[in-house]
Amino acid sequence: MTARYYWGLHLGLIALLFAGHFVLPAYQHGNVARIMVLAVYAMGYNIAFGYTGLLSLGHAMFFGAGMYGMGLLSYHFDAGALPAMAAGIVAGVVLSLVVGLLALRTAGVSFMIVTLMFSQALAMTLVYFRDITRGDEGFVIPSATRRLWGMDLSDEAHRYLIAWALFSVVLIFTLWLVRHRWGRVFVALRENEERASLLGYDAFRTKLGALVISGTISALSGAAYALLFGYAGATFAGVQYSIFPLLWVLLGGAGTVLGPFVGALFMFYLIDLSSGVTDAYMLIAGVALVLLTLFLPHGLVGEVKRRLWRDLP
Amino acid sequence: MSVILQTRGLSRSFSGLPAVHEVDFDLPQHEIRALIGPNGAGKTTFVSMLIGRLPPSSGSITFEGRDVTALPAPKRVGLGMAYTFQITSVFGKLTCHENVALAAMRRLGGDAKAVEAEVREALTRVGLADRAADVAGDLSYGHQRLLEIAMGLAQRPRLLILDEPTQGLAESEIADFKALIRALKAETTILLIEHNMSVVMELADRVTVLNFGEVLAEGTPQGIHASRAVQAAYLGTGTEEA
Numbered sequence: 028m029t030a031r032y033y034w035g036l037h038l039g040l041i042a043l044l045f046a047g048h049f050v051l052p053a054y055q056h057g058n059v060a061r062i063m064v065l066a067v068y069a070m071g072y073n074i075a076f077g078y079t080g081l082l083s084l085g086h087a088m089f090f091g092a093g094m095y096g097m098g099l100l101s102y103h104f105d106a107g108a109l110p111a112m113a114a115g116i117v118a119g120v121v122l123s124l125v126v127g128l129l130a131l132r133t134a135g136v137s138f139m140i141v142t143l144m145f146s147q148a149l150a151m152t153l154v155y156f157r158d159i160t161r162g163d164e165g166f167v168i169p170s171a172t173r174r175l176w177g178m179d180l181s182d183e184a185h186r187y188l189i190a191w192a193l194f195s196v197v198l199i200f201t202l203w204l205v206r207h208r209w210g211r212v213f214v215a216l217r218e219n220e221e222r223a224s225l226l227g228y229d230a231f232r233t234k235l236g237a238l239v240i241s242g243t244i245s246a247l248s249g250a251a252y253a254l255l256f257g258y259a260g261a262t263f264a265g266v267q268y269s270i271f272p273l274l275w276v277l278l279g280g281a282g283t284v285l286g287p288f289v290g291a292l293f294m295f296y297l298i299d300l301s302s303g304v305t306d307a308y309m310l311i312a313g314v315a316l317v318l319l320t321l322f323l324p325h326g327l328v329g330e331v332k333r334r335l336w337r338d339l340p
Numbered sequence: 341m342s343v344i345l346q347t348r349g350l351s352r353s354f355s356g357l358p359a360v361h362e363v364d365f366d367l368p369q370h371e372i373r374a375l376i377g378p379n380g381a382g383k384t385t386f387v388s389m390l391i392g393r394l395p396p397s398s399g400s401i402t403f404e405g406r407d408v409t410a411l412p413a414p415k416r417v418g419l420g421m422a423y424t425f426q427i428t429s430v431f432g433k434l435t436c437h438e439n440v441a442l443a444a445m446r447r448l449g450g451d452a453k454a455v456e457a458e459v460r461e462a463l464t465r466v467g468l469a470d471r472a473a474d475v476a477g478d479l480s481y482g483h484q485r486l487l488e489i490a491m492g493l494a495q496r497p498r499l500l501i502l503d504e505p506t507q508g509l510a511e512s513e514i515a516d517f518k519a520l521i522r523a524l525k526a527e528t529t530i531l532l533i534e535h536n537m538s539v540v541m542e543l544a545d546r547v548t549v550l551n552f553g554e555v556l557a558e559g560t561p562q563g564i565h566a567s568r569a570v571q572a573a574y575l576g577t578g579t580e581e582a
Contacts, residue, residue, distance in 0.1 A: 208445045215442050218431045225391065225425075226495070227417030227446040337475075 029338055036339075037202055037284060041195045048187050060187040062288075062295050063194040064252050065271075069279070069287030070201050071244030072272035077281035078205060079237040080217030081131075084139045084269050085146030086245050088126070091264025092118040093246025095153065095160065098259035101172035103159075108175040112250050119246020120239060122149075127238040131231060143269070150264040165260025168253055186255045193251055194288075197244055202284045204240070205340050213237050214282070245272075278319060280329025284340050289327050344369045344499055344529050345390065350399035351553075352385055359385040361553040362399070367499075372521065372530045374544035374561070378574055382553040383533045384426055387501050390531075391423040392416045403499070417446070422497035426504045426533070428484040432477030436468055436487055439476050443491040462494040465520055467513075481508045489520070500524070501531045506539050518542055541565065549573065 047059055068090055075081040096118025100106040106114070130141040153160045160166075173180040180186060204210045212233055215223040224230050253259040262268070271294075272287070279290025294312075301311035323330045332339040345367040352360045360382040367373055375383050388394040390401060392413035400409045408416050417423075431439050437459055444458040463469045466486040471479065476487055485508055492500050506514050514536065521530060521543050534540050540547060540561060547564040549556045551573040557564055564570055 208450060211438070211442060211445070214434070215431060218433055219429060221393075222425070222429045222431065223442070224413050225393070225417060225423050226443050226491070227414045229412075229414045 033202075033340055037198060040285065040288070041191075041198065044191055044194065048184070048191065053183070056187060057183060058295065058299070060183070060190040061256070062291050063190040064248055064255060065275070065295075066288040066291045067194055067197045067251070068245050068248035069272045069275040069291050070197050070284075071241050071246075071248060073241075073276045073281065073283075073287045074201065074204070074213070074244065075238055075241035076273065077276055077283070077286065078210060078217060079213040079234060079241075081234060081238060081241075082135075082139055082273075083130075083142040083238075083241075084266075084273070085126075085142030085144070086242070086272055087264050087266065087268035088142075088146040088149040089119050089123055089242040089245035090249035090252075090268055091146075091149060091153065091261075092122045092242075093249030093251075094253045094259045094263055095249075096246065097250035098166065098168055098253045099159065101168050102166050102259075105169060105171045108172050108180065108254060111172050112247075112254065115250025115253075116243060116247055119243045119249075122246070123239045123242025124235070126242070127235045131234050131238065143266070146264070146269055147266065150261060150266075153261040153264055160261070163261055165258060165262075168257045168259065173254060173257060180255055181257060190251070190255060193247070197247070198284065198288070202340060205284060209233075209236070217282075274316075276326075278316070278326055280326030280332065283326070283328040283332055286326055286328040293327065342369050343367065344404055345531075346402040347390070348400050348402075350386070350389060350396055350401065352382075352389055352394060352397050358553050360389070360396075360550075363550075363553075363555055365548065365555070367529060367531060369529050370525060371545045372525055372532065372543050374540040374547045375531060375533045375550065376535070376540060376547060376564075377550035377556070381550040383550055384503060385553075386550065387423070387503060387531065387533060391421055391501060393423075417495070417497075420498035421501065422492045422495040422499070423501045424488040424492045424503060424505060426507070428481065428488055430476040430484055430487050430491070432475070434476060435473055436463060436476055436479070436490075437472040439487055440490050440494045443494040447495060458494050458496075462490040465493055465523075466490045467516055482510055482513055485509060486513065486517075489517075493524075497528055499529045499531065501533075503533045504535060505532065506534065506536050514539065 044063065051059060072086050075083055093115040097111045097115030100114040101111040126145050130138055130145065133141050154162050178185040180189065212223065212228050216230055216233055220230050249263065275290035275294055276287050278293055279288065280286030297312050297315055298308060302308035325333050343366050347363055347365040350360060350363045351358060363386060377383050385394065389396045392411060396409065400407060403419060403421060440459045440462050441455055444455045448454045448458060463472055466489050468483060468486055468490060471483065476484065479487065485505060489505055506517055509517060518539060524530060544561050546559065547561050548558045549564060549570050556573055557567050557570050
């Protein structure tokens, strides 16, 4: 019964965003396309942090791995969109597996530091090998890659629809995953790892699985971001891009399927609107964030879940 | 009757202090065994080694003929051992239903109907069926203990280790608990750490007494009750000959 309601809610958002393609003014249309791709990143992050309780400070490495896995194949080998995207995803799978095998030997604060360290190492590597990666400058994705099934991906309409399709697939996947027993074991580990182990669940393997899913979705987002918006740069692998998904997820509601999108949307427009008012827009954004943390500590969707709809996934 | 669990020379010391020392222990199938002893006798250390929360310093553990000494806890649970915590350790933010479902899911996998049936049965057996939708952390202490037991039942273990299950239960709940354990005897083997003597006397087939990490006595509840050595250990007066 309740399943019908939450499927309705999530599919409703997808339908709403599809309708947005036809009604949004050009500027908002572009913004929402960008937000949907970033929300995919946040949804990936949420699987590790929100559901499994793995507070990573280095997810930019996965976003960056996807972006550069896709971008380098395109830049150096003129690969088509699909092989380039595949390379980005493979880079995400491999990196999250390797980092997971090492970093998950730690927990809590150590895990935060180890992930931060790995991420910084990747960002430095990207800057260091400038012959291959073009260093700080980054590079523009060649137009040969930015074509898919006859569509020009630099075209705003195509860009929006592809971002929408990607967002929808990841949203539905997340909703499915967290209702599946795997997702429920993720939550069990977040809540009480020792108890979960003594119910027979292998904590290390489960967390590794969660991190690989999370890192791969983050990489998918990074690859799509470069493909759709045409640029890859080392800033996207920097510490700032590790903090963004954490902020979005916290604002929207950790451990809720809709939270990452709501958080990304809110943060994007908070900065967008406040920068229209004053140059000191970070001050306004900062105060708004402090107020939200004070009064809605579970995030926007998190509060709805806590107060009104307890079994919202 | 075949032996389901056996330890040989099982020892564990903490910074040189022996908590459990050279324990040889045999538990036949379908027996209800009580493990008693004064505070600090090493009961919880002993069962923690059995389930794999704590590695032994030396000795071996055999479960259903298989040496499990080196197996991590989740693997032992997979073989059919289950453990309920002394200090309640339920998933406080999840509902009772979800707590028990997590216990049942590992064995039943993705079969949602079977999990549902198992959850309902386990909650009914401990008398929490009407609390299924309640958040576990909001339950009274006694009810959280019962939820722990339901999580043990839902695993359908071949060996169920209960660490002080009746602590914090009301008298009426203890009576229900006794009936529940008696009913379980046909299905499983039970190792019970217990302080409540009426529970031990009424439920246990045999009793093992630990004192200073060693087996002090083993026998029928009546025999143990009458033993002077046990009384001396509990009351702490005089020597074993007293």
